[in-house]
Amino acid sequence: MFLKEFEEFLIKHKPEIQGFHPYLERAFWEMLLNGGKRFRPALLLSVVDAFAPTMLQNAFLPALALESLHTYSLIHDDLPSMDNADLRRSYPTLHKSYDEVTAILVGDALNTYSFYLLSQARLDSQVKIQLIELLSKDGGISGMVLGQALDCHFENQKLPLEKLQFIHLHKTAKLIATSLKMGALIANLSSSKAQEIYDFGLKIGLYFQIRDDIIDCTATKEEAGKTTQNDANKNSYVNLLGLDGAKEHLQRLQEEIFNILDTFDKKLKENLLKVLKDYFEGNK
Amino acid sequence: MFLKEFEEFLIKHKPEIQGFHPYLERAFWEMLLNGGKRFRPALLLSVVDAFAPTMLQNAFLPALALESLHTYSLIHDDLPSMDNADLRRSYPTLHKSYDEVTAILVGDALNTYSFYLLSQARLDSQVKIQLIELLSKDGGISGMVLGQALDCHFENQKLPLEKLQFIHLHKTAKLIATSLKMGALIANLSSSKAQEIYDFGLKIGLYFQIRDDIIDCTATKEEAGKTTQNDANKNSYVNLLGLDGAKEHLQRLQEEIFNILDTFDKKLKENLLKVLKDYFEGNK
Numbered sequence: 040m041f042l043k044e045f046e047e048f049l050i051k052h053k054p055e056i057q058g059f060h061p062y063l064e065r066a067f068w069e070m071l072l073n074g075g076k077r078f079r080p081a082l083l084l085s086v087v088d089a090f091a092p093t094m095l096q097n098a099f100l101p102a103l104a105l106e107s108l109h110t111y112s113l114i115h116d117d118l119p120s121m122d123n124a125d126l127r128r129s130y131p132t133l134h135k136s137y138d139e140v141t142a143i144l145v146g147d148a149l150n151t152y153s154f155y156l157l158s159q160a161r162l163d164s165q166v167k168i169q170l171i172e173l174l175s176k177d178g179g180i181s182g183m184v185l186g187q188a189l190d191c192h193f194e195n196q197k198l199p200l201e202k203l204q205f206i207h208l209h210k211t212a213k214l215i216a217t218s219l220k221m222g223a224l225i226a227n228l229s230s231s232k233a234q235e236i237y238d239f240g241l242k243i244g245l246y247f248q249i250r251d252d253i254i255d256c257t258a259t260k261e262e263a264g265k266t267t268q269n270d271a272n273k274n275s276y277v278n279l280l281g282l283d284g285a286k287e288h289l290q291r292l293q294e295e296i297f298n299i300l301d302t303f304d305k306k307l308k309e310n311l312l313k314v315l316k317d318y319f320e321g322n323k
Numbered sequence: 324m325f326l327k328e329f330e331e332f333l334i335k336h337k338p339e340i341q342g343f344h345p346y347l348e349r350a351f352w353e354m355l356l357n358g359g360k361r362f363r364p365a366l367l368l369s370v371v372d373a374f375a376p377t378m379l380q381n382a383f384l385p386a387l388a389l390e391s392l393h394t395y396s397l398i399h400d401d402l403p404s405m406d407n408a409d410l411r412r413s414y415p416t417l418h419k420s421y422d423e424v425t426a427i428l429v430g431d432a433l434n435t436y437s438f439y440l441l442s443q444a445r446l447d448s449q450v451k452i453q454l455i456e457l458l459s460k461d462g463g464i465s466g467m468v469l470g471q472a473l474d475c476h477f478e479n480q481k482l483p484l485e486k487l488q489f490i491h492l493h494k495t496a497k498l499i500a501t502s503l504k505m506g507a508l509i510a511n512l513s514s515s516k517a518q519e520i521y522d523f524g525l526k527i528g529l530y531f532q533i534r535d536d537i538i539d540c541t542a543t544k545e546e547a548g549k550t551t552q553n554d555a556n557k558n559s560y561v562n563l564l565g566l567d568g569a570k571e572h573l574q575r576l577q578e579e580i581f582n583i584l585d586t587f588d589k590k591l592k593e594n595l596l597k598v599l600k601d602y603f604e605g606n607k
Binding site: 054056057058059060061063067111115118120121138139140141143144146147148150151152154155157158159163164165167168171172175176178179180181184185187188189191192202205209 | 338340341342343344345347351395399402404405422423424425427428430431432434435436438439441442443447448449451452455456459460462463464465468469471472473475476486489493
């Protein structure tokens, strides 16, 4: 499908970094190359492929922008003052391979780079502005960064479900919803259709987070390919609802997701089912 | 002049941050409010005021975007693993007032926010894309971040003048040149004129950095309003050329700058002279 092509595109798009830094160029692209599951690009490309397959080539740069922003967030989340994680995608985290300065700066650079990539896409300027608006909103202080700040701040305080949900909505779900909506904007769907797809993405994002909490509680780090059982003090669905409660919550959400999928156009449903299946089978 | 109006605009544009974080909203805007000298916004507005004064109102958002990106870079530069500075603009640095997590996240958010602001400007989409392209290039891995990474990496190694210049060109000068060129793009100047203004900005940026090195070596922190005499191990013009050598270099550059200014249109020259004078008198 389009993910193999995206992977080739990503490898081809490694930028040359000028100057005389001994490893900045390597560090900048390393986390992007290290076999991420490309879930967000796959969501974006699923929508474009379903509604405007001739636009697929033009959607690769925006998909890479998403992956670039997501990767910066992983690098910064892993920093010593945040999650202090040693392992990510089965590789040492960037501040472990190199140093903290490099990890902070590569994260900063990938954040900015995602907007550079969007500016370079072969799309109408107006569409590009919509993509930039959306990504900067849901990827920033109104979205992902807000969620991460809340998550860190309330690490040792038990929160009610409503607040926990607010955190995950912002930390994880909005960027996933944005991935789908970016596809809808590229495919030039109506704003009501784009919104419908966005709302579906929010549910996927919550599903994703609850599932992650459960994995973090049950898997070893070899199985998960990252530092696990790291969330004992964190607000998580498992800590709040218990393992069985979290699994039940996940089950209910999964049913909702399938019900919505049934209302989607055939090709979109097919694409999304495949992406979700690939993602979750590769990440048990 | 337009800087008073810009200051009011900035204060009015403090975003409301949703959720229940006790101090994220305050921390997000605090460094922007704490009396920066608004040098980069002033450069942008100088060009717009000179060539398209009716566009001035529409140039405030892009000017704020510049200040937002610049502020993120200050917050991250001050982090413990980087310059480990306690004081900035005569206030405690963000990681001192709050904590390191907040400083990293607010920096991240301001970086992303600058592109959100550009997406919101009342300008043609094509112009906005040009602004985003320029800022993300010179503010990221091809510009400011590359310069900062080199500066940190070669902290304890003496570099030849050529490499020192490469660092400062990227770390400081490109964003200053971009500030001017963003003004030129908003004012719809020809690309050769925009390039001329950009090249002038590179010289201003180098002047700025050499002057900063000299201040860092000679001023107390009370005079400079930030941690000084912090660069003993850093590659700086003073460490490389000696204090007198650096002052001489600065003098020569100043002459070049005045020569170029003489070739500029009257109004632009007037505006820039005023901005440079205000800036340097407020920062001896």
